[in-house]
Amino acid sequence: MAKAVKIVEEFIAARKPRLIATANAEMVMMAQNDCELKKILNNADLVVPDGAGVVWAAKYSGELIPERVAGFDLVQQILRKAAKNNYRIYFFGGAPGIAEQAKTWAETNYAGVKIVGVRNGFFASDDEPRIINEIKSSNPDVLLVALGVPKQEKWLAQNIAQLGVPIAIGVGGTFDVMAGVVNRAPIWMQRANLEWLYRLLSQPQRALRMLALPRFVLKVMSFKKH
Known part of the structure; x- marks a missing residue:
């Protein structure tokens, strides 16, 4: 995390x-x-291991990744640094009202942080030029985009040059957690690498998506054999 x-x-x-x-x-x-x-992943300027599975896969394959760098936790570290160093932050994404709630939470928890703009994630293609102009005119140092995977990564890859923002990150459900509409796993489950289990139990509709985990394990093990 410190290195990231x-x-x-x-x-x-x-x-x-x-x-x-x-x-x-x-x-x-x-x-x-x-x-x-x-x-996009192969060409990203930085990819952090947001998941215990990625850390395990690296270790299993002989690569050193010392710890998980969860996207939510990375965002909190950035907000902490932003409050201290006067970085300007823009929140883009989430359901209507969520980014505003996340902004209020951030301003309460990181005194002095500058959230220079918020915008929900519901838009049509015709809205994009205006959204891009709004972000550019706010002149953020960091753009946090919560449109879900892979939409957020694809949107950023397509527009990052035009946006001109030094840091652009896809942050998934981070705003939902900050806004208090989704609870994160207890600390002990995070430390035990069981956050995936908490998400599955609290959001059963994720069951089909969670099938990617065993397939990922088999893929990693098969790759190493080759």
Whole structure:
């Protein structure tokens, strides 16, 4: 986490548009059948291991990833740094009202943080030029986009050069948690790498999506054999 935050701050200082992806097992498996998403992940400026499965896969394959860097936790670290260093943040995505609630929560928990704009994730293609102009005119250092995987990654990849924002991150359900409409797993489950189980128990509708986890394990084991 410390290294990821350091890289984020270096990217902000460099003022060049950078795309950060938060990859978990589900996203990696999605990329196996989605060439556009696969290309985005391979070309991202930084990919953090947002999932215990990715950390396990790296270790199993002989690569060193010391810890999980959950997207939600990375966002909190960025907000903490933003309050201290005057970074400007833009929230884009979520259901109507969610980004506003997340903004209020952030301003309460990170005194002095500058959330320079919010916009929900419901829009038509005709709205995109106006959204892009709104973001650009707010001049953020960090753009957090919660449109869901893979829509958020694809939207950012298509528009990042035009947006010109130093840091752009797809953050999934982060705003929902900050707004208090979705609960995160208890700390002990996070530390035991059981956050996936908590999500499954609290959101049974995710069951089909969770089937990606055993397929991911089999894919990793098969890949190592080759």
